[in-house]
Amino acid sequence: MNEEKIRIQDDLYEAVNGEWLKTAVIPDDRPTAGGFAELDADVEKLMMADLAALAEGKKTSDIPEIKYAVSLYKKVLDAERRNREGTAPAMPLLERIRGMKSVDDLNALAAELLMDEVDLPVRLSVEADMQDAEKNAFIVVGPEIILPDTTYYAEDNESGKQLLSLYSDMAEKVLAFAPLSEEERKQYLADTLAYDALIAKKVKSQVEWSEYYKCHNPMPADEVAELLAPFDIKGLLNSLYGGKAPDTLIVYEPRAVGEMNTYFNEENFPLYVHWAYVRALLRATPCLSEELASLGRSYSRALRGVAADPSLEKQAYQAVSEMYSEPLGVYYGRTYFGEEAKKDVVDLVKKIIETYKLRMRKNGFLAEATKEQAIKKLSTIEIKMGYPDEIKPLWSRLTFDEDDSLFAAMNKLMRVRFKDVFDRLLKPVDRTEWLMPGHMVNACYNPSANDITFPAAILQKPFYSLSQKPEENLGGIGAVIGHEISHAFDNNGANFDEHGNLKNWWTEEDFSAFKALTQQMIEQFDGIEYHGGKVNGELVVSENIADNGGMGVTLEIMHTLDEPDYKAYFMNWARVWCRKAKEEYIQLLLVSDVHSPTKLRANMNPRNFSEWYEAFGVTENDGMYIAPDKRISIW
Numbered sequence: 001m002n003e004e005k006i007r008i009q010d011d012l013y014e015a016v017n018g019e020w021l022k023t024a025v026i027p028d029d030r031p032t033a034g035g036f037a038e039l040d041a042d043v044e045k046l047m048m049a050d051l052a053a054l055a056e057g058k059k060t061s062d063i064p065e066i067k068y069a070v071s072l073y074k075k076v077l078d079a080e081r082r083n084r085e086g087t088a089p090a091m092p093l094l095e096r097i098r099g100m101k102s103v104d105d106l107n108a109l110a111a112e113l114l115m116d117e118v119d120l121p122v123r124l125s126v127e128a129d130m131q132d133a134e135k136n137a138f139i140v141v142g143p144e145i146i147l148p149d150t151t152y153y154a155e156d157n158e159s160g161k162q163l164l165s166l167y168s169d170m171a172e173k174v175l176a177f178a179p180l181s182e183e184e185r186k187q188y189l190a191d192t193l194a195y196d197a198l199i200a201k202k203v204k205s206q207v208e209w210s211e212y213y214k215c216h217n218p219m220p221a222d223e224v225a226e227l228l229a230p231f232d233i234k235g236l237l238n239s240l241y242g243g244k245a246p247d248t249l250i251v252y253e254p255r256a257v258g259e260m261n262t263y264f265n266e267e268n269f270p271l272y273v274h275w276a277y278v279r280a281l282l283r284a285t286p287c288l289s290e291e292l293a294s295l296g297r298s299y300s301r302a303l304r305g306v307a308a309d310p311s312l313e314k315q316a317y318q319a320v321s322e323m324y325s326e327p328l329g330v331y332y333g334r335t336y337f338g339e340e341a342k343k344d345v346v347d348l349v350k351k352i353i354e355t356y357k358l359r360m361r362k363n364g365f366l367a368e369a370t371k372e373q374a375i376k377k378l379s380t381i382e383i384k385m386g387y388p389d390e391i392k393p394l395w396s397r398l399t400f401d402e403d404d405s406l407f408a409a410m411n412k413l414m415r416v417r418f419k420d421v422f423d424r425l426l427k428p429v430d431r432t433e434w435l436m437p438g439h440m441v442n443a444c445y446n447p448s449a450n451d452i453t454f455p456a457a458i459l460q461k462p463f464y465s466l467s468q469k470p471e472e473n474l475g476g477i478g479a480v481i482g483h484e485i486s487h488a489f490d491n492n493g494a495n496f497d498e499h500g501n502l503k504n505w506w507t508e509e510d511f512s513a514f515k516a517l518t519q520q521m522i523e524q525f526d527g528i529e530y531h532g533g534k535v536n537g538e539l540v541v542s543e544n545i546a547d548n549g550g551m552g553v554t555l556e557i558m559h560t561l562d563e564p565d566y567k568a569y570f571m572n573w574a575r576v577w578c579r580k581a582k583e584e585y586i587q588l589l590l591v592s593d594v595h596s597p598t599k600l601r602a603n604m605n606p607r608n609f610s611e612w613y614e615a616f617g618v619t620e621n622d623g624m625y626i627a628p629d630k631r632i633s634i635w
Contacts, residue, residue, distance in 0.1 A: 009617070031582045051316070068398060087178065096113075110232070118276055140224060142199070195263065305582025328438075333387030353378050380499075384434055486549025494511075566611050
């Protein structure tokens with residue numbers, strides 16, 4: 001019996017991608033296939049071949065930092081040495097953690113442990129100050145939990161219990177390699193889980209994190225010090241900055257900081273030490289023996305439904321890609337990204353920004369003063385296209401000795417990078433910095449800099465090609481560009497001005513109207529059943545606002561084309577979001593990802609625009625129909 005053909009009017013995503021989805025195979029070492037993942041896999045294959053050629057001397061590069069990347073690549077590939085060394089390279093660090101007998105010991109070592117990537121009672125960083133985006137601020141955040149979200153810790157959450165069991169199994173097997181007695185191993189594991197359970201009661205959920213503008217909670221350093229006692233944050237700041245320690249700290253998680261004495265105090269200090277030891281050991285596993293590296297990935301594999309580890313060559317590439325991201329991205333951009341394509345996409349970005357201004361002027365719920373502020377913000381958006389023109393000095397400082405173990409080399413590199421992060425407190429914000437490297441298949445908007453970044457690697461089919469129809473490019477990279485611009489006006493970005501400062505530039509009436517539309521967007525997606533779970537409309541609202549804005553502005557441009565092919569536009573829109581994923585990964589994303597499932601991104605957004613109905617003759621009898629009074633177009 002022939003299967004009934006899925007009509008595009010009933011299910012755009014399945015009609016466009018259905019045949020591919022039936023036969024597509026997800027690689028054993030990845031959680032997804034298709035769309036972004038397919039481009040990423042292609043870039044990975046290309047760059048792995050180049051790294052291998054560079055390592056063998058068959059290829060050269062005029063980028064000085066690449067030689068260090070190649071040296072690291074070789075160290076990861078030296079499995080024989082790693083297997084021979086076992087846990088030995090990590091033992092001095094682990095013994096330092098284990099040797100702490102009191103909070104005073106921790107306070108004395110805190111600055112060094114911070115640079116060694118050991119978990120302190122709170123996480124610390126330096127980032128652009130949301131209130132004054134020209135300067136950097138010292139950030140205090142609660143500790144990291146084991147499970148993907150606080151909701152997993154609910155008493156009736158069976159998934160959470162299963163995941164904790166998998167984590168425990170992994171930690172137990174890795175601890176077997178540590179120089180501890182059997183009784184000590186059991187105690188370390190039990191204390192790690194107990195400490196994690198205490199933390200989970202205080203840290204933010206993923207929904208709370210999704211409203212990132214609410215992270216800005218400046219507090220006097222003395223007040224934070226009182227809340228964090230007996231952990232000596234002032235002592236740590238003096239170690240890092242001497243007489244230049246900041247008087248004000250930005251507390252991203254007021255609850256976790258304000259109630260830290262419920263999970264960190266003199267009495268439960270042994271729990272903290274054992275937790276920090278186990279986490280440091282697990283973090284070290286990728287740099288130790290192959291067996292330990294594989295064991296250390298087992299929890300992550302289970303979370304994402306991944307069946308196998310990446311090959312040793314892929315592990316080497318991934319390590320280099322992370323540690324030398326900017327030099328590698330510049331290498332990719334210079335080697336594989338054409339200037340013609342760059343100019344074409346930059347022109348498209350400028351056209352989309354100008355069209356966005358036009359739509360702002362025609363906006364029906366904003367007062368003129370608010371429209372002018374929005375247009376000013378659009379006029380000052382900076383475009384970062386392809387890859388940086390220059391490599392920052394940091395990357396030339398990422399060096400190590402040839403005879404270093406992989407663990408020692410990575411430790412040196414991380415210390416340099418962490419020092420760079422904390423040294424930024426004494427410098428103005430560098431707005432020329434790129435948040436994404438050229439070889440990454442992604443794009444982003446930075447609210448603190450009011451800039452958009454489009455790495456070279458995403459500028460490929462189906463997103464973009466000089467050989468694609470203009471309508472296809474508009475439905476692909478055009479909608480993505482519009483999406484990133486729209487983040488300047490989503491429920492988070494709307495709280496920042498054109499300079500990237502947290503500032504209310506709205507009239508009270510306008511912001512109330514915007515919040516009402518935001519609530520409609522939450523409700524449009526909230527509770528949709530997907531793979532046995534449900535979409536949390538509040539978690540995904542910022543990305544849905546951005547998708548909505550990206551489609552709205554590119555459809556506006558479609559009207560300016562001669563005899564525009566709307567079918568090609570919508571079909572490429574659906575093609576871009578094509579993805580096949582492991583079931584475990586789908587469940588993980590439903591709880592933790594601020595993006596809606598890709599099928600819903602493809603199918604829900606077109607329904608809000610009249611062009612969709614006209615292009616395919618969609619009526620109330622079709623699956624891809626929603627009533628006019630339920631359609632939302634914010635920007």
